[in-house]
Amino acid sequence: MRSFFSKNITRAIIFLCLAGLLTAGLSSVYGFADPDRTNTVLEQFYELEDDSVDCIFFGSSVAQRAYVTPVAFHEYGVAAYTLATGTQPLVLTKYLMKEALKTQKPKLFVVELKGVNKSADWVGDVHIRRVVDNMKPSINRIQAIHDVISYVPDGANNVDTTGLSYYFPIIKYHSRWNPAKRVKKYEDVDYYNGWSPNAGLTFKVKKIKHVAYDDHTLQIDPPTEKVLVDLLDYCDTLEGTDVLFVMPPYQASADGIGKMNYAKNIIESRGYEVLNMIPEEKREEIGLNDRTCYYNREHLNYYGALIYSDFFFNYIKDKYGIEDKRGTAGHDVWEKEYERLMNDLDKKYQVRYTDMMDKIHGIEEEGK
Amino acid sequence: MAFTSFAFLVFVAAVVLVYYVTPAKYRWIVLLVASYGYYLQASAKSFAFILVTTVVTFYGAKFLDDQNRTQKEYLAANKDTLSRDEKKAYKEAVAKKKKRILTLVLVIDFGILILLKYFRYYLDVLGVGLFKGDVLIPLGISFYTFQSTGYLIDVFRNKYEADKHLAKFALFVSFFPQIIQGPIARHDQLAAQLYEGHKFRYENLAHGAQLILWGFFKKLVIADRIGLLVGEVFVDWDQYTGWPVILGMLCYSIQLYMDFSGGVDIARGVAQLMGIDMTRNFRRPYFGDTLQEFWHRWHISLSFWTRDYIFFTVAMSKPIGNLGKKARKVFGDRVGKMIPVFIGNYLVFLCIGMWQGGELQNVCYGLYNATIICLADLLKPYFPKWHKALHINNESRAWKIFMMIRTYVIVSFGRLFSNGESMRASLHMMKSLFIPYADSWRTAYKGFELTKYDYLVLFVAILVVFMVSLKQEKLYNEKQARSGGGGGIIEMAGDGEGAGTDAEMREYIDTKSMLVRWAIYLALFAAVLIFGIYGPGYDASVFIYREF
Structure with missing residues (x-):
């Protein structure tokens, strides 16, 4: 009787394991896909050699465009990686930090503060999926999903508040066997240590107009404030990794500025540094020009990103004592990414890059 | 908590686990708590109605059972002292008393059903807003009402004794896998299984899981996919004529079968996980070569219910018998004999039609089926002559296939009534069948929301079900031949798994090597x-029969 029982139970367990493996295998085939190929951000990160990254960025597409990480390594020797994703919810930052710390011991985490402008009901399905669907299966991933669906109110922007299709993404993506349901990816989207030229958009030039900065404050969405405090609590537990918060140099609205100021006060009261890049004098100090350095009101173009990166990486090198890693073991990939970018600038993006520079030279000539 | 939801699967897993870890004696309590829990989360506002039906039917049946027993004991005790006339008078007095109680309980049980499902609808149609607020139609009201009243009538007929335990009877009425879409169980087939604590058997777990998986395949891969096309044609009924309407009509029959039988497979599979065999509800209905045969294979539990409790009651009643005698004098022996059967048939199909709702098109659906079946009976003697005149070999395979296809079309045409948005929509669609489609096929194709890959999946999936059905039919016929049964409606009644079909299929798969079996299950x-x-992006539609 006992042997019959144990034989059948063993059989059932083996069968369930096979079904589980099948599900896992199919899940990897029918995984996350968006036109921006955001899955690449985490995929490439997981491939990095352990303990090779010095600085990691978190935030939205603003951060994703602003820090030209391949150039940062080649020019300043900073091994940096951008884990920013389009409209990344602040609630996920803590979990991305934990994910990063599984394989890396960075000197510095840089958190973009634009996320505090968003209320919980603004978070959409795709914003969550860009992060959690691309994380490796782990307890951290489960906690991230649990927290983000607890944060988002029911019925908001197609968010599956049961969480089921985040825990098991195949529930969402299984229909991709049908070509009509597949996502058409942008051809030119590529990632270089997390930085992306975003299908060539980054080689455009658009004049923008910043709202005059003042230090007024506007209360942020209470659930978001709770998330911020929770993030700061987590930052307090980090050992060997500093955290720097940044108000990025984008064209923020007056309300946006007020909310970031509100968050800035909270963060500074907890002893963390907030770099405010929005005031005109600061942008001038960096060398950012409203007529030549942006491709839309939120994002720096490649030219602007190089200027900003120059300022930023020099700043953190000095301030946080990040050593020059050029030529050191385990960092070949950083140099290779730089070479790949340069090669692509020469070939793939050559026309767009030249057009951009011609436009910028024209504008600068006009300005003189 | 839909059958196809993850929550339901977790719920079932929890119930099965608790069921087997509870001492056998108390396992029925686990089922009752699970059933009431399931019902409360799905239909809390209408929970009182199922309680009323349960209590009233239980005590009604108990009274009838007491009368049966008292009569038996009294007659046995006074066997020698009572004259024949006195015995007859006593029996009549008891029968009268029993009829009064039976009528009272039936009025209450069916009264709730009629009031909530039909009367409210008719009042709404007439613009009389009697029901204010959110009074929902109780979940599975038709199923549990028919099941309870079937039990009551069986006790009335002294077929078996009444249930002694109210809480156990409550479980019989509310057993969660069957509450949504049946099958309508018989007390003598199901109750004892529910009350008995089943031992854990690996086969039950494996076979139950297989049946659930098969149900999911039929519901999610076929029914809900083909439903996209059907929905478009039946919702935008005034947009289409010609072949899209024909396609929608034919596809609806596939959708309904896959949806309903898939749901019942899931229900039966869940019950089987706990060692409970629920009667099957389908026997490959589209293999029926006449409409009558189709109804012997479709929604079998309802067909039998109507046969046992409506058809026999009506056709064998005194007034109808007298009417038959009179009809024989007017129409001759053959037709006269058929009159009681016709009346019974019309009532049965009126009930089957209205099972789906009180709308006029459902009434027409019932009358349509009854009329065709009665006509077929009436014309039966002429068929051999016509076959001879047209040189048809009615034993040939080609003829049988033709008959099946013809029956399928007749069934599908009738469903234009039952699935039509309104009577006007149904009639419009029937007319549209014969008007050529004016737009290009691309216009219709785009409207159907299915890609060519969806059609390919549908084709392959339906082919799989068809091949499995062929095998099941073969196994069934072999079993019938071995046991000497004809496989007719009488043989199938209440036989549970005895003449089961999918059970044989699963047993057949069990004979294959583990590699083959596991390959089949994993592929499914x-x-x-x-x-x-x-x-996300799809809403697995609710089961079509859930609302009944």
Whole structure:
């Protein structure tokens, strides 16, 4: 009787394991896909050699465009990686930090503060999926999903508040066997240590107009404030990794500025540094020009990103004592990414890059 | 908590686990708590109605049973002292008393059903807003009402004794896998199984899971996919004429079968996980070569219910018998004999039609089926002559296939009534069948929301079900031949798994090597996982029969 029982139970367990493996295998085939190929951000990160990254960025597409990480390594020797994703919810930052710390011991985490402008009901399905669907299966991933669906109110922007299709993404993506349901990816989207030229958009030039900065404050969405405090609590537990918060140099609205100021006060009261890049004098100090350095009101173009990166990486090198890693073991990939970018600038993006520079030279000539 | 939801699967897993870890004696309590829990979360506002039906039917049956027993004991005790006339008078007095109680309980049980499901609808049609607020039609009201009243009539007929335990009877009425869409169980077939604590058997777990998986395949891969096309044609009924309407009509029959039988497979599979065999509800209905045969194979539990409790009651009643005698004098022996049968048939199909709702098109659906069946009976003697005149070999395979296709079309045409949005829509669609489609096929194709890959999946999936059905039919016929049964409606009644079909199929698969079996199960699992219509972006539609 006992042997019959144990034989059948063993059989059932083996069968369930096979079904589980099948599900896992199919899940990897029918995984996350968006036109921006955001899955690449985490995929490439997981491939990095352990303990090779010095600085990691978190935030939205603003951060994703602003820090030209391949150039940062080649020019300043900073091994940096951008884990920013389009409209990344602040609630996920803590979990991305934990994910990063599984394989890396960075000197510095840089958190973009634009996320505090968003209320919980603004978070959409795709914003969550860009992060959690691309994380490796782990307890951290489960906690991230649990927290983000607890944060988002029911019925908001197609968010599956049961969480089921985040825990098991195949529930969402299984229909991709049908070509009509597949996502058409942008051809030119590529990632270089997390930085992306975003299908060539980054080689455009658009004049923008910043709202005059003042230090007024506007209360942020209470659930978001709770998330911020929770993030700061987590930052307090980090050992060997500093955290720097940044108000990025984008064209923020007056309300946006007020909310970031509100968050800035909270963060500074907890002893963390907030770099405010929005005031005109600061942008001038960096060398950012409203007529030549942006491709839309939120994002720096490649030219602007190089200027900003120059300022930023020099700043953190000095301030946080990040050593020059050029030529050191385990960092070949950083140099290779730089070479790949340069090669692509020469070939793939050559026309767009030249057009951009011609436009910028024209504008600068006009300005003189 | 839909059968196809993850929550339901977790719920079932929890119930099965608790069921087997509870001492056998108390396992029925686990089922009752689970059933009431399931009902409360799905239909809390109408919970009182199922309680009323349960209590009233239980005590009604108890009274009838007491009368049966008292009569038996009294007659046995006074066997020698009572004259024949006195015995007859006593029996009549008891029968009268029993009829009064039976009528009272039936009025209450069916009264709730009629009031909530039909009367409210008719009042709404007439613009009389009697029901204010959110009074919902109780979940599975038709199923549990028919099941309870069937039990009551059986006790009335002294077929078996009444249930002694109210809480156990409550479980019989509310057993969660069957409450949504049946099958309508007989007390003597199901109750004892529910009350008995079943031992854990690996086969039950394996076979139950297989049946659930098969149900998921039919529901999610076929029914919900083909439903996209059917929905378009039946919702935008005034937009289409010609072949799109024909396609929608023919596809609806596939959708309904896959949806309903898939749901019942899931229900039966869940019950089987706990060692409970619920009667099957389908026997490959589209293999029926006449409409009558179709109804012997479709929604069998309802067909039998109506046969046992309506058809026999009516056709064998005194007034109808007298009417038959009179009709014989007027129409001759053959037709006269048929009159009681026709009346019974019309009532049965009126009930089957209205099972789906009180709308005029459902009434027409019932009358349509009854009329065709009565006409077929009436013309039966002429068929051999016509076959001879047209040189038809009615034993040939080609003729049988033709008959099946013809029956399928007749069934599908009738469903234009039952699935029509309104009577006007149904009639419009019937007319549209014969008007050529004016737009290009591309216009219709785009409207159907299915890609060519969806059609390919549908084709392959339906082919799989068809091949499995062929095998099941073969196994069934072999079993019938071995046991000497004819496989007719009488043989199938209340036989549970005895003449089961999918059970044989599963036993047949069991004879294959483990590699083959596991390959089949994993392929089915993967097919549901990949090709199922579920998850964000899709709303797995609710089961069509859920509302009945």
